[in-house]
Amino acid sequence: MAAYLESLIAELSGIDPIWAYCILLLSAFLENVIPPVPGDTVVVFSAYLVGRGTLGLWPVFLTTWIGGTAGFLGMYYLGYSRGRAFFTSRGGRFFSLEGLAKAEYWLQRYGVILLLGNRFLSGIRSVIAIGAGLGGMKWMTVAVCGAISTAVWNGLLLYAGLMVGQNWEQVTGLLKQYNIVLLGLLLLLVVVFLWRWWAKRS
Numbered sequence: 001m002a003a004y005l006e007s008l009i010a011e012l013s014g015i016d017p018i019w020a021y022c023i024l025l026l027s028a029f030l031e032n033v034i035p036p037v038p039g040d041t042v043v044v045f046s047a048y049l050v051g052r053g054t055l056g057l058w059p060v061f062l063t064t065w066i067g068g069t070a071g072f073l074g075m076y077y078l079g080y081s082r083g084r085a086f087f088t089s090r091g092g093r094f095f096s097l098e099g100l101a102k103a104e105y106w107l108q109r110y111g112v113i114l115l116l117g118n119r120f121l122s123g124i125r126s127v128i129a130i131g132a133g134l135g136g137m138k139w140m141t142v143a144v145c146g147a148i149s150t151a152v153w154n155g156l157l158l159y160a161g162l163m164v165g166q167n168w169e170q171v172t173g174l175l176k177q178y179n180i181v182l183l184g185l186l187l188l189l190v191v192v193f194l195w196r197w198w199a200k201r202s
Contacts, residue, residue: 020049022057023065028154032071032126039068040122043154047161061158069143072129074146076142079133103131111137115145119153121190 024046031039049055067148078086084100103124106114115137119129132142 004037004202014032017055017059021063024060025063028064028067029071029074032068032075032129039064040157043157044157044161047158050158051162057158057162061154064154064158065147065150066156068119068154069147072125072146072150073139073143075129076133076137076139076146080139081133084134096148100127100131100134103127104135107135107137112145115142116149118146119149 005183027042028039043060044054046060046064050060056061079100093132114128115132118125121128128141129146
């Protein structure tokens with residue numbers, strides 16, 4: 001791994017930094033559009049590159065912030081403009097209708113709070129954005145909350161990456177554990193919600 005990192009750093013050092021920042025912006029954007037893209041890992045690794053002097057801190061922060069916010073708004077616009085029919089015919093392969101319905105329900109109840117915390121909800125960020133669009137939330141509210149959430153989350157990732165230096169993979173390991181715990185909590189919330197729904201019907 002160390003040899004691979006040194007090789008990657010050497011390659012990035014040999015290209016125009018503008019291209020490196022474009023790659024960061026694109027990865028941050030695609031993470032929202034194609035959830036399997038490891039955007040958080042890229043942000044943490046870029047912090048290591050900042051520590052090595054390969055990239056600049058503020059350009060890294062701005063490109064990942066702009067890319068993440070643009071991707072979030074893109075998914076919001078998709079839900080807002082296409083509606084539920086689009087996901088019935090095409091999007092069902094990537095986003096379940098049940099998940100979107102739950103996102104709409106929680107957005108109706110908690111709205112701004114959920115939008116502000118969307119970056120901390122890894123795995124369902126795109127669903128929240130689409131749910132906001134399907135629910136017809138105002139684009140300015142979605143944009144401001146999405147931008148704030150992305151700035152705080154990416155700032156924390158960059159800070160953590162800078163603190164651990166070349167041991168940046170420790171942060172990605174913690175992210176995996178965080179995602180597992182988060183998934184467990186979300187499943188628990190779903191169980192509680194279904195139980196309350198069943199109790200009211202019986």
